[in-house]
Amino acid sequence: MLKEKLKKYNIILASGSPRRQLFFKEMDIxxxxxxxxxxxxxxxxxxxxEITDYLAELKANAFKTCLDSNDLLVTSDTLVWLEETALGKPKDRKDAFEMLTCMAGKTHQVITSVCLMNLxxxxxxxxxxxxxxxALTSDEIEYYLDTYHPYDKAGSYGIQEWIGLIGIEKIEGSYANVVGLPTHRLYKELMQL
Incomplete structure (x- = not known):
């Protein structure tokens, strides 16, 4: 269905994220x-x-001059929003430990923006x-960082990994969004093209 809808486009995913690439494969794009x-x-x-919207479009604008008429570029950006503060990817282990310690026992928002662009x-x-x-213990956080090295992830964690399995009490909204791409919304937007 979606594949048929998109056949007139050359879809370009501008993301090095293996999770986003897997979602595209699983959506049959x-x-x-x-x-x-x-x-x-x-x-x-x-x-x-506003931050993720801005960054998703900024990433797309880097391609603006090299798109062909049938290209459809997809960029995205994810961040964790905790108590009026943006948490991106950690700089190092210490930064990751501090982020997870701050999030322990609290609710945060995971925000993913997507930019669709063609000419x-x-x-x-x-x-x-x-x-x-x-409420995560220091030992749990240390174990997670030692075992999974989540330094390429906003907020220093992957919901699909050990910390998500043992540490998340509640989720409201899209699970796929937390992994890194709001697939249900992307499907809806692509079907409307």
């Missing part, structure tokens, strides 16, 4: 991967979804999922 280095800096006044349009949308962690 034919795509190629193209990557460009983009400095992910945003204006300091932006809050929550005739740009569309940005986002999803927000609330995730509640139990």
């Amino acid at each position: 034919d795509f190629s991967i193209q990557l460009k280095e983009v400095e992910e800096v945003y204006p300091s006044h932006l809050q929550a979804a 005739s349009f740009t569309k940005v949308f986002h999803e927000i999922t609330s995730v509640t962690f139990k």
Whole structure:
């Protein structure tokens, strides 16, 4: 169904994330991967979804001059929003430990924005999922960091990994969004093209 809808497009996923690439495969989307280095800096006044919307579009704009008429570029950005603070990917182990310690026993929001771009349009949308962690012990956090090395993940964790299995008490919204792509929303937006 979706494959038929998208056959007129050359779908480009601009993401090095193996999780996003797997989602595209599982959604039966034919795509190629193209990557460009983009400095992910945003204006300091932006809050929550404004940040991820801005960064998803910033990543897409890096490709603007090299798109062909039948190209459809997909970029995205995910962050964790905790108590009015944006948590991106950790800088190092210490940073990851501090992030997880701050999130323990609290609810945070995982925000993923997606930008769809071709030569005739740009569309940005986002999803927000609330995730509640139990009170994690230092030993649990240390074990997770030693075993899974989640340094490529916003908020220093993967919901599909050990910490998600033992630590998440409640989730409100899209699970796939927390993994890194709001697949149900992406499907809806692509079907409307």
